[in-house]
Amino acid sequence: MNWTDFHFLRPTALLAFLPFIILFYFWLKRRRQNGQWANICDPQLLPHILLRQDQDPTPTPATFLIAIAGTLAILALAGPTIERLPQPVFREQSALVIALDLSRSMNAEDIKPSRLERARYKIADILNRRQTGQTALLVFAGSAFVVTPLTDDKETILSQLPALTPDIMPVQGGRTDLALQKAMELLQQAGIKNGQILLITDEAETNQTPNTVQKLTQAGYQLSIFGVGTSQGAPIPIADSGFLKDSQGAIVIPTLNETTLMQLSNQGGGIYQHLSISDVDTNALFALLNQQYDKKLESRQATQLHVERWYELGTYLLLLVLPIAALAFKRGHFVFIILITLLSITNPPPAHAEENTTESPSLWQQLWATPDQQASQALQAGDAKTAATLFNDPAWKAAASYKAGQYEQALQTLSGLNTPDSLYNKGNALTKLGKYPEAIEAYKQALAQNPNHEDARYNKEKVEQLLEQQKQEDKKQDKQQDKDKDKKDKENKEDKQKNDKDDKNAQNQQNQQNQQNQQDQQQQNAQQQDDKQQNNKDAAQQHADSQDKPADSSKDEQQAKNQPADKKEDLKKAEEKPAPQPSEKAEKPATDPEKNKETAQANVDETKPMTEEQTAQEQWLRRIPDDPSGLLRRKFQYQYSQQQQPTTGKEW
Numbered sequence: 001m002n003w004t005d006f007h008f009l010r011p012t013a014l015l016a017f018l019p020f021i022i023l024f025y026f027w028l029k030r031r032r033q034n035g036q037w038a039n040i041c042d043p044q045l046l047p048h049i050l051l052r053q054d055q056d057p058t059p060t061p062a063t064f065l066i067a068i069a070g071t072l073a074i075l076a077l078a079g080p081t082i083e084r085l086p087q088p089v090f091r092e093q094s095a096l097v098i099a100l101d102l103s104r105s106m107n108a109e110d111i112k113p114s115r116l117e118r119a120r121y122k123i124a125d126i127l128n129r130r131q132t133g134q135t136a137l138l139v140f141a142g143s144a145f146v147v148t149p150l151t152d153d154k155e156t157i158l159s160q161l162p163a164l165t166p167d168i169m170p171v172q173g174g175r176t177d178l179a180l181q182k183a184m185e186l187l188q189q190a191g192i193k194n195g196q197i198l199l200i201t202d203e204a205e206t207n208q209t210p211n212t213v214q215k216l217t218q219a220g221y222q223l224s225i226f227g228v229g230t231s232q233g234a235p236i237p238i239a240d241s242g243f244l245k246d247s248q249g250a251i252v253i254p255t256l257n258e259t260t261l262m263q264l265s266n267q268g269g270g271i272y273q274h275l276s277i278s279d280v281d282t283n284a285l286f287a288l289l290n291q292q293y294d295k296k297l298e299s300r301q302a303t304q305l306h307v308e309r310w311y312e313l314g315t316y317l318l319l320l321v322l323p324i325a326a327l328a329f330k331r332g333h334f335v336f337i338i339l340i341t342l343l344s345i346t347n348p349p350p351a352h353a354e355e356n357t358t359e360s361p362s363l364w365q366q367l368w369a370t371p372d373q374q375a376s377q378a379l380q381a382g383d384a385k386t387a388a389t390l391f392n393d394p395a396w397k398a399a400a401s402y403k404a405g406q407y408e409q410a411l412q413t414l415s416g417l418n419t420p421d422s423l424y425n426k427g428n429a430l431t432k433l434g435k436y437p438e439a440i441e442a443y444k445q446a447l448a449q450n451p452n453h454e455d456a457r458y459n460k461e462k463v464e465q466l467l468e469q470q471k472q473e474d475k476k477q478d479k480q481q482d483k484d485k486d487k488k489d490k491e492n493k494e495d496k497q498k499n500d501k502d503d504k505n506a507q508n509q510q511n512q513q514n515q516q517n518q519q520d521q522q523q524q525n526a527q528q529q530d531d532k533q534q535n536n537k538d539a540a541q542q543h544a545d546s547q548d549k550p551a552d553s554s555k556d557e558q559q560a561k562n563q564p565a566d567k568k569e570d571l572k573k574a575e576e577k578p579a580p581q582p583s584e585k586a587e588k589p590a591t592d593p594e595k596n597k598e599t600a601q602a603n604v605d606e607t608k609p610m611t612e613e614q615t616a617q618e619q620w621l622r623r624i625p626d627d628p629s630g631l632l633r634r635k636f637q638y639q640y641s642q643q644q645q646p647t648t649g650k651e652w
Helices: 011-039 061-078 115-129 154-163 176-189 209-218 258-267 280-295 314-327 334-345 363-368 371-380 384-390 394-403 407-414 420-432 436-449 454-548 553-576 584-606 612-623 628-642
Strands: 080-085 090-092 095-101 134-140 144-151 195-201 221-227 269-274 300-302 309-312
Touching: 011 061, 061 080, 061 314, 095 115, 095 144, 095 176, 115 154, 115 195, 115 280, 134 154, 134 176, 144 154, 144 176, 144 628, 154 628, 176 195, 176 209, 176 221, 195 280, 209 221, 209 258, 221 258, 221 280, 258 269, 269 280, 371 384, 371 394, 384 394, 394 407, 394 420, 407 420, 420 436, 420 454, 436 454, 454 612
Parallel strands: 095 134, 095 195, 195 221, 221 269
Antiparallel strands: 080 309, 090 300, 134 144
16 A cells, blocks of 8 residues: 555546535534523524524534545545455466377267267367367377467467368377377466366376376366277277278277276376267356356456556545435435435546547636546546647556557657566567567566566567467568579579570571571572583584584484484473472471460460469469368378387277
């Protein structure tokens, strides 16, 4: 209790003293007027003259009681306070880890459609009914694996249920102890001190499981079990239209041993329920969750900043007024009963700030309330920005700035404070700004001054997890960028090599065509030259014959005429004969580059909206099969290869 914090929540109610004093004055004046007869008449005659014998000018105890009652009522109406009410900075939240048995025995069909199907239906019912809290899901057989860590997104878990089959497990067995150990690790990694573990199975090995149950109860966790199956059991169907057999060739018939499961649940401090179609089992589970939720905080998660409320002392003043009011029912005092009652029940209407408005306090408010009181009223009305400007107290000013989203201003205000709470608030503001290392340092300073500051310790662990996650994401992003860059460089290099090869092939084909054309031209020129030489030779021979045989001139002339005509005809046919054309094989490459260019241009136009990176990503996505069970199978196989190979126990 700090008297420096004493103030009135509703100081304007003190104005009620004005009408009270006026009424009290006139009441006393009336009594004194009755007392003036004592100056004139004998005291023995006054009882016979005055109508009321109790009119005495001297103050009576009733006068003081009325004054005290009126004063207390007005002070109670003003709302005196001296102590803040603690406000929760964190909200309670339960945590539930569901461990599902995925051994082959869960395929038994002693309950329809099968043990596994019924277990998955029950998990879906629990998730749909669970509105708040965090839930995790893990599966186990010869080893245990996490499907989803603790999360408040139940849709993520529901989407994974159809893919949960015994085929995704890398090793078969019944290691319930490993499942409980993995569940305890999930709760401890999340910083949860109290949580629930729900084991859904048809059998629990008794060798190492009791020791694990003892460890988790010592850690503050409870174990509940849902038994699946019947005591008669049923064979385990396998894919090749038969039933699973043991090493001796006998058909395996797994049964439900409820006695062992009940003992484990009793040791774990939880409940045991036989998995049924009705809601009896889920009702019992949620009753246990609610019971634990009411007893102790199981998990705490930061919520929005709340304004501290003040503990009002006015109600205790009214308790002092009640006995006086009972005495005041005496005749003549009823008017003050009405006055005090009206003053007690009259309450000024609360101030409502309009949304997204910032108004300065009026002069009337400034007269009757301090700046801190005005800021407190503005903060309660939802006007955090105005409150931040009005507060003189640094802690309150920082709180208002924080709620208004002005985290930088909140840090500046808290820079001059070095208390554990101020350092804690400084860490919260730094976290909002994404400055995780500085926030962790602020939490460390707060814990150094107050090692019992649980809120600072909890937030410090959360921010450290966020920082580690951010580093991993940055590292992954850098690695992906380098990978994309290398891939892009490789693709550019391949494209360049391909283009160079195409250009080279086109050039070679063009050279071959030019060479072929040149050879054809040379052949044609040679043919023409031969024809010309032959014509000249024939003309010379004709001239010689004409000189040697003049007698046969007519005959020779006729022969000469006919022979050149034949040569001319041959030459004419030779000229009319088309020149050798390039073969189809030589012609085709000459036109392919142009055709390829047009095709490539058309493809570019069709895929123009997508970038090269988007196209590559689209191709990779198309290669990924839509098989969630396959992804889980490979994930569990990899995790199992990294583990020390445990003893699996049974093979189903």
